[in-house]
Amino acid sequence: MPGADKETDLGERIEAFLAELKRGGRGSGETARSTAALLRRITAQARWSSAGDLMEIIRKEGRRMTAAQPSETTVGNMVRRVLKIIREEYARSRGSSEEADQQESLHKLLTSGGSSEENFRQHFAPLKANVIEAINELLTELEGTTDNIAMQALEHIHSNEVIMTIGRSRTVEAFLKDAARKRKFHVIVAECAPFCQGHEMATSLSEDGIETTVIPDAAIFAVMSRVNKVIIGTQTVLANGGLRAVNGTHTLALAAKHHSTPLIVCAPMFKLSPQVPGQNSLTCVNAHCPVFDYVPPELITLFISNIGGNAPSYIYRLMSELYHPEDHEL
Amino acid sequence: LNEAVLFVYFRTQMSQDPDVASAVAAIRSLLEFLKRDQSETILGLRENLTKAIGRLQEADSSVAVSSGGELFLRFISLTSLENPDLSQCRNVMIERGELFLKKISLSRGKVAKLCHTFIKDGAKILTHSSSRVVLKVLESAAADKKRFTVYVTESQPDSAGKLMADKLRRLNIPVTVVLDAAVGYIMEKVDLVIVGAEGVVESGGIINKIGTYQMAVCSKAHNKPFYVVAESFKFVRLYPLNQQDVPHRFKYKADTLKTAEDLNQEHPIIDYTPPSLITLLFTDLGVLTPSAVSDELIKLYL
Numbered sequence: 001m002p003g004a005d006k007e008t009d010l011g012e013r014i015e016a017f018l019a020e021l022k023r024g025g026r027g028s029g030e031t032a033r034s035t036a037a038l039l040r041r042i043t044a045q046a047r048w049s050s051a052g053d054l055m056e057i058i059r060k061e062g063r064r065m066t067a068a069q070p071s072e073t074t075v076g077n078m079v080r081r082v083l084k085i086i087r088e089e090y091a092r093s094r095g096s097s098e099e100a101d102q103q104e105s106l107h108k109l110l111t112s113g114g115s116s117e118e119n120f121r122q123h124f125a126p127l128k129a130n131v132i133e134a135i136n137e138l139l140t141e142l143e144g145t146t147d148n149i150a151m152q153a154l155e156h157i158h159s160n161e162v163i164m165t166i167g168r169s170r171t172v173e174a175f176l177k178d179a180a181r182k183r184k185f186h187v188i189v190a191e192c193a194p195f196c197q198g199h200e201m202a203t204s205l206s207e208d209g210i211e212t213t214v215i216p217d218a219a220i221f222a223v224m225s226r227v228n229k230v231i232i233g234t235q236t237v238l239a240n241g242g243l244r245a246v247n248g249t250h251t252l253a254l255a256a257k258h259h260s261t262p263l264i265v266c267a268p269m270f271k272l273s274p275q276v277p278g279q280n281s282l283t284c285v286n287a288h289c290p291v292f293d294y295v296p297p298e299l300i301t302l303f304i305s306n307i308g309g310n311a312p313s314y315i316y317r318l319m320s321e322l323y324h325p326e327d328h329e330l
Numbered sequence: 331l332n333e334a335v336l337f338v339y340f341r342t343q344m345s346q347d348p349d350v351a352s353a354v355a356a357i358r359s360l361l362e363f364l365k366r367d368q369s370e371t372i373l374g375l376r377e378n379l380t381k382a383i384g385r386l387q388e389a390d391s392s393v394a395v396s397s398g399g400e401l402f403l404r405f406i407s408l409t410s411l412e413n414p415d416l417s418q419c420r421n422v423m424i425e426r427g428e429l430f431l432k433k434i435s436l437s438r439g440k441v442a443k444l445c446h447t448f449i450k451d452g453a454k455i456l457t458h459s460s461s462r463v464v465l466k467v468l469e470s471a472a473a474d475k476k477r478f479t480v481y482v483t484e485s486q487p488d489s490a491g492k493l494m495a496d497k498l499r500r501l502n503i504p505v506t507v508v509l510d511a512a513v514g515y516i517m518e519k520v521d522l523v524i525v526g527a528e529g530v531v532e533s534g535g536i537i538n539k540i541g542t543y544q545m546a547v548c549s550k551a552h553n554k555p556f557y558v559v560a561e562s563f564k565f566v567r568l569y570p571l572n573q574q575d576v577p578h579r580f581k582y583k584a585d586t587l588k589t590a591e592d593l594n595q596e597h598p599i600i601d602y603t604p605p606s607l608i609t610l611l612f613t614d615l616g617v618l619t620p621s622a623v624s625d626e627l628i629k630l631y632l
Contacts, residue, residue, distance in 0.1 A: 107629045239617065241619065314621070317622070317625065325616055
């Protein structure tokens with residue numbers, strides 16, 4: 001029977017995805033895209049009649065996915081994006097204005113009359129098609145993020161500048177390579193022990209004709225006085241504007257602050273997570289060799305994302321546009 | 331309606347339920363005032379309400395009452411925009427007012443739910459004076475089987491810190507009272523600082539019992555997180571640039587304002603903590619950075 005086949009096929013795909021997640025090793029961009037694609041498949045193939053059912057299914061799968069690999073936050077972020085998409089499409093189908101109703105606010109406290117509990121139980125026929133189309137738009141956005149960020153490179157990198165970076169970030173790599181097409185500058189890469197991903201970054205950059213130097217992590221402070229800008233990538237952007245980035249980034253940020261060197265973070269929007277530091281932050285980390293560092297927002301000058309440049313104090317606003325507060329906890 | 335009756339009603343509210351926030355008591359009194367009001371026009375209603383709020387502030391000059399009053403006035407304006415006819419409007423107002431009151435009486439619970447996950451096992455917490463919201467947060471954390479110790483400042487001139495310590499002891503939380511002057515001394519021992527707020531200003535800073543600013547500066551110097559817990563009805567449209575900028579009517583108790591000859595000789599009972607010293611604000615609208623506060627206020631008053 002076609003129905004049962006679709007369900008087992010869907011179940012298999014989800015299991016395969018979970019196994020891939022547990023194995024790890026994929027870049028976060030790829031993970032985000034495959035998560036969104038899987039959620040689109042769930043929307044298309046799972047059995048649901050109202051928006052509430054679909055949100056329940058997605059939330060359940062989302063919890064399983066985040067439990068499989070807690071340090072990969074992009075999975076949770078994509079689930080929350082899709083949940084927001086469903087809410088918006090539902091509100092649009094109902095004809096109500098979605099803008100003001102979404103967030104909890106003082107204004108809403110004062111003006112709402114009667115029960116404002118949305119239970120998403122109404123059935124709308126075109127809802128499935130609308131949600132799938134919106135997820136397609138999300139996928140297109142995801143595909144273009146690295147290019148959108150790289151396009152902004154020329155505004156920030158000038159000739160004869162010395163740029164410092166740490167470890168290997170595909171976003172920063174694309175950013176620097178795009179600037180190198182028109183400008184001549186020098187890059188210093190901190191090797192980022194113990195995995196020394198900085199070596200691969202340096203090799204890749206020099207293949208494109210960029211003058212690169214590799215330094216050990218201990219030399220970061222010593223060299224910082226000669227650096228004009230620090231450009232780094234990150235694993236996650238937290239809700240308060242801070243970062244969860246590769247081990248050694250906090251040191252780099254402190255050294256930059258000491259020398260008043262601007263610290264620029266290149267991060268696509270799918271890395272924005274509603275977590276706040278202090279809330280079970282480093283529970284999934286090996287105590288002997290911590291994989292991630294927390295960098296507080298005071299040390300960061302600018303975030304460059306696919307939608308442009310933003311100050312760390314503005315991150316909370318971007319977050320409220322991407323995710324609904326009720327979805328912060330899956 | 332007699333304003334003296336309103337005054338008495340407010341006082342009874344505060345004494346009957348010592349746990350209620352003063353802004354909530356103020357709004358409850360104003361709602362009662364609205365129910366008994368006899369004006370024929372919306373403008374008349376607003377005028378009466380403004381006078382009533384002024385009278386309430388003479389009873390209790392805290393920022394919280396002022397913010398509660400302003401919020402209620404804004405509530406009236408927003409509702410009257412939708413229904414220009416007063417008699418229809420009045421019923422809608424009363425119904426919405428009751429709903430509003432119900433919602434804000436749940437705010438403290440929401441704040442506690444958000445904040446207690448930030449308290450880890452074995453944490454040492456420093457707090458200032460007596461705050462019902464902080465008490466609720468610590469209560470939730472204790473109910474969650476977390477083990478932590480609390481240091482409370484004595485908080486002169488009214489020794490409110492000792493009351494707080496008593497309440498915490500009743501919850502079986504280990505607590506130590508320290509001198510106000512000992513904040514710098516104790517700061518190296520603590521892991522985090524949690525304080526309440528009487529008012530949250532537009533810049534994201536807070537107005538709270540005197541001594542809070544000192545604590546914030548110390549915690550910044552020692553790199554300890556400084557958390558503020560406050561319900562959203564405490565957001566007030568004030569933008570002080572420094573301590574002197576805070577209006578006199580908030581700095582001193584209502585009785586002092588009436589009887590004092592030279593205010594410069596009186597001790598203020600509140601101070602202003604700028605947003606640069608605050609790490610995060612926990613409100614019933616969510617966990618906010620100080621920059622998010624003005625956004626909320628703009629959304630309300632625009």
